[in-house]
Amino acid sequence: VDEPTHSSISVSLSVPLSIDNQTLPKQIDELSTFSDAPDPAVTRVLYTDKDVLGRRYIKNLMGLAGLSVREDAVGNIFGRWDGYEPDLPAVATGSHIDAIPYSGKYDGVVGVLGAIEAINALRRSGFKPRRSLEIISFTSEEPTRFGIGCLGSRLLAGDVTLAKALKATVDGQNISFLDAARSAGYAQDQDDLSSVFLKKGTYSAFVELHIEQGPILEEEGVAIGIVTAIAAPASIKVDFEGSGGHAGAVLMPKRNDAGLAAAELALAVERHILESGSLDTVGTVGILELHPGAINSIPRKAHLEIDTRDIDEKRRNTVIEKIHQSANTIAKNRRVNLSEFMIVNQDPPALSGKSIIEAMEVASKELNLTHKLMISRAYHDSLFMARISPMGMIFIPCYKGYSHKPEEYASTEDIANGVKVLALTLAKLSLS
Amino acid sequence: VDEPTHSSISVSLSVPLSIDNQTLPKQIDELSTFSDAPDPAVTRVLYTDKDVLGRRYIKNLMGLAGLSVREDAVGNIFGRWDGYEPDLPAVATGSHIDAIPYSGKYDGVVGVLGAIEAINALRRSGFKPRRSLEIISFTSEEPTRFGIGCLGSRLLAGDVTLAKALKATVDGQNISFLDAARSAGYAQDQDDLSSVFLKKGTYSAFVELHIEQGPILEEEGVAIGIVTAIAAPASIKVDFEGSGGHAGAVLMPKRNDAGLAAAELALAVERHILESGSLDTVGTVGILELHPGAINSIPRKAHLEIDTRDIDEKRRNTVIEKIHQSANTIAKNRRVNLSEFMIVNQDPPALSGKSIIEAMEVASKELNLTHKLMISRAYHDSLFMARISPMGMIFIPCYKGYSHKPEEYASTEDIANGVKVLALTLAKLSLS
Ligand SMILES: [Mn+2]
Ligand SMILES: [Mn+2]
Ligand SMILES: [Mn+2]
Ligand SMILES: [Mn+2]
Incomplete structure (x- = not known):
């Protein structure tokens, strides 16, 4: 794109600029x-x-x-x-x-x-x-x-x-x-x-x-x-799916709780951001939704939306890669299914x-x-x-x-x- | 309460019991x-x-x-x-x-x-x-x-x-x-x-x-x-409150993310249950809600509802006490406010x-x-x-x-x- 080159041109106004503060x-x-x-x-x-x-x-x-x-x-x-x-x-x-x-x-x-x-x-x-x-x-x-x-x-x-x-x-x-x-x-x-x-x-x-x-x-x-x-911002949508079940009747070893997978991933996002060692790298889990979302029901699905940004695109993309690896590891360890890991946008x-x-x-x-x-x-x-x-x-x-x-x-x-x-x-x- | 003492009394029926399976x-x-x-x-x-x-x-x-x-x-x-x-x-x-x-x-x-x-x-x-x-x-x-x-x-x-x-x-x-x-x-x-x-x-x-x-x-x-x-079931409601803010603009050291506090507590609940060493002790975070719940907004409030049960009332109450201690520690470390920790019911x-x-x-x-x-x-x-x-x-x-x-x-x-x-x-x- 061509840029005009004389942008510091002077402007002469009949009356000085004034803003209506009311x-x-x-x-x-x-x-x-x-x-x-x-x-x-x-x-x-x-x-x-x-x-x-x-x-x-x-x-x-x-x-x-x-x-x-x-x-x-x-x-x-x-x-x-x-x-x-x-x-x-x-x-x-x-x-x-x-x-x-x-x-x-x-x-x-x-x-x-x-x-x-x-x-x-x-x-x-x-x-x-x-x-x-x-x-x-x-x-x-x-x-x-x-x-x-x-x-x-x-x-x-x-x-x-x-x-x-x-x-x-x-x-x-x-x-x-x-x-x-x-x-x-x-x-x-x-x-x-x-x-x-x-x-x-x-x-x-x-x-x-x-x-x-x-x-x-x-x-x-x-x-x-x-x-x-x-x-440079990027946003990611993640879904975990487990078996759910009754919060009283399913004993702990039989569980694969999608909500706990989501909690682990939220903390992993923070950890990977801090590992970058850069103040300019930020990451946030602003959305974390559990399904069915009842006190006596083990979360069967969990949906997260993650926002991560940096002024250094490569460093930000490294964080995204680490988040993806963590999502896979967590899913494996907790025997839940990582049913979605979608990078919605990843802009320069x-x-x-x-x-x-x-x-x-x-x-x-x-x-x-x-x-x-x-x-x-x-x-x-x-x-x-x-x-x-x-x-x-x-x-x-x-x-x-x-x-x-x-x-x-x-x-x-x-x-x-x-x-x-x-x-x-x-x-x-x-x-x- | 008095119980009738002859409950094994025999019942004579003119026609044998049959259930209508249609x-x-x-x-x-x-x-x-x-x-x-x-x-x-x-x-x-x-x-x-x-x-x-x-x-x-x-x-x-x-x-x-x-x-x-x-x-x-x-x-x-x-x-x-x-x-x-x-x-x-x-x-x-x-x-x-x-x-x-x-x-x-x-x-x-x-x-x-x-x-x-x-x-x-x-x-x-x-x-x-x-x-x-x-x-x-x-x-x-x-x-x-x-x-x-x-x-x-x-x-x-x-x-x-x-x-x-x-x-x-x-x-x-x-x-x-x-x-x-x-x-x-x-x-x-x-x-x-x-x-x-x-x-x-x-x-x-x-x-x-x-x-x-x-x-x-x-x-x-x-x-x-x-x-x-x-x-014996018990249920607990927990609220964390932080400062929120823009997911891009607030750098990590300035944050006090209520959502991450909730994620930590969810994992602490699981840990305290497993520490009991008993298969009969169970605990679940079935509800975890973030406010405002937008991808580009740091969670300002997080609401959890926790269900925990045991056949041993004392052991269950020990877990509840540990969860309470964790909630306090997490709030302190993350500089969020533990604005509610309410034991809704705690039945024998x-x-x-x-x-x-x-x-x-x-x-x-x-x-x-x-x-x-x-x-x-x-x-x-x-x-x-x-x-x-x-x-x-x-x-x-x-x-x-x-x-x-x-x-x-x-x-x-x-x-x-x-x-x-x-x-x-x-x-x-x-x-x-
Ligand atoms: Mn029921
Ligand atoms: Mn029932
Ligand atoms: Mn905005
Ligand atoms: Mn704006």
Whole structure:
């Protein structure tokens, strides 16, 4: 992908950039009310009623910001401000508004509502874009419902395998992806999701604003994180199957308890991560389900979902190999069947575009904001947008690094700083 | 409790006992269709629509058998055949028809439908009871919905603590016990459940027919198990709470993962059971739930339910103490909070009544059926009926000892043998 080379171009504005510190926090709170969990927790799962309400809220704000709005077959939402050279590849920004169960108000949301406010701020300053500016609210950044994270951006980046697989994908309630999409008003008269793919070169740049989801910026008192690389995530689904039986009547030597196999594997995941000796290697068993799940029944099936990430792809893949070996050994020792060990995704890391890093750095300097270069350990839609466009990410501090829980919080000032840097970076990239 | 002393009294019948081998298997299959799981699995949970349909089916069969039917405030169902000395304490039999998720057709059911068939067989043989005979279909033998096993028989036995606790008990959906009972037509105009209590001496004997739920009778080719004691069960609820957080962003040293604490405790339960050195000691983690339960979220809460049983109460209590110590140590080492460690019940074992054992043995001999004395490792309503009446249990073989799963099976012949022994035992106890 070619990168524009003059990204540190200066932007002259008739009025200095200013962020509306009343409206943006209010919008974040309003959006958080579309939730299936009680405030302050947020649960907004793909294609549920609450997700549809959240989408309507975003499209309405995009319209009020003077953007032309379109949606694709899976519900990626685009809001476009035409530049005075509208045929040039546009500059894009955006993030997601879906929220995992019992999470917070800021993950993703800051990068969507913040982008709309960035556009509004640029308009108030008299800015006229050369390249068009486009905001994207991505579908299903979170893997909650169908087990696939960054579903929308993977498709935008032209993931043919995913587009095919989605025709046969079902959720935990056995509802198909396509039926769920249709219930939310998408994929109406088509099963073929290749219409979602974007050509390489559609955008000259993609920039995402996001809370750090880690403690570094807050601890060091730095306003802006400039992401140079995104860690490589992988996710694995594992099923063990034993014989089950009555918890009173089956004596211990006769048992092959699938739940204990799962418990052993969960601890093995932790052990293999720690064996890497690297702080950058992380692994989590976030899902562990027992079947039938009754106090007086020996677990007959156990289902685990494992997430592991690293900035070093090879090191992460070594951990996956060790987890697989442990799963086999545990199954053998406990006489249970390892009926599934599926690597759902195993993505390579992504590097930010050099000229975008430069634009973000210069913007931070011009705004007199402290900043540092850093790695994103969480992954984001940017990881996949990097496949079709130069990419960059702007991080802002969040309280204690908390994310994916109700205590997740970013201050109005920190959000405003991030939105300013985003606005100025977009302006620079638009003119370049 | 006084026991009648002449339980080996001989019974003269005008026609030899015969079991209807067409009707009883058909009834077992019919009852299994009232289920929230697909055939052959059965899910019939307390006070659900399917449970209510199952109850209606039983009451109808009791009526057809000429029994007078009543129900108490929690839905224990009684069907009575008046004896010619109706003021004497009656002889009771019965079991349960609720079924844990994805279990089988025979657990409990054989002891209810089999009791109705035993009454029908006694009538066909021209038997006239001296003491009244009463069949009880107990409410919630299984702990599925409210975490309390043998709820109906505990109350019949006068459990004052439970009667009070149930006023504040809710299920996993936060539906109160009383609301659930009312939705099924019970506890209509009362919160006080002491009306359910039976006086000691209400029954001169209680006998339960049940599948073995273990492999011994089948392996040894013995037709009838005569239970001399029921193992002592205990159940424990445990909650761990950590900080949760994003599975990518929180580095390993900063974590306090409640799910890994739960995994460690599950393995510790197994270890402490095996340390007892006794085959009779068993322990199971049948429930392990993670919150929020998302692949990219570190478990913030983990909930376990532990079942442990032994024929030796002291040895079982030692295991419970060790589990408690492990829970504390794990919580400390992993910097999670052990927010709950609740021993839900910790019951003493029960011995069968001597004269009832004798009646069951003589009945088996008279019917030319092989039999053996054995211990029940699963617990049953009989464990609690033993508090107010001499008690006995009749076991029949079941396929591979399977229970609490869809493969649970008992042959028509084995069931018929059990029903015959039950009928003859009831007849002897009725005349004594
Ligand atoms: Mn997230
Ligand atoms: Mn996010
Ligand atoms: Mn049972
Ligand atoms: Mn039972």
